[in-house]
Amino acid sequence: MRREVLVEQAKAAGQAAKHNLMVIARNPERMNTPKSFLDGVAYLNKMISFAEEEMKNAHRPGWTSVKTHLLNNLLFILNAVRQKSKGATL
Known part of the structure; x- marks a missing residue:
């Protein structure tokens, strides 16, 4: 399933959950037991909270996350240091 579809479903679930939470708060007697x-x-x-996290994690298609950029830069630096310690030149 595509990421965009999952994000839309999470948004819808979050909005429905907010509405349902308000309904439960207004009418607590509709729930069978206090535990339920x-x-x-x-x-x-x-x-x-899941919907909020999904909206935060969603990014535009084609954009690379900052984490991916940082990992790529870190691996480049570590490979350069390893090659330099072996005596190879860049």
Whole structure:
């Protein structure tokens, strides 16, 4: 599944979770037991945080993440140091 589709699904799940959390807060008697109320609230909060993380992690297609750039630069430097210690010239 493409990353963009996953991000859209996470956004939709987060928005639905926010709405459902408000409904549960307004009508706690609709939940059968206090334990199911607490479990439902915890699950919805987890879905909201998951959606926020997915939106934060989403990046435009074709863009390389900063982490990838840093790893590439670090590997280049480490390879240069290793070659220099072996006596090879760059």
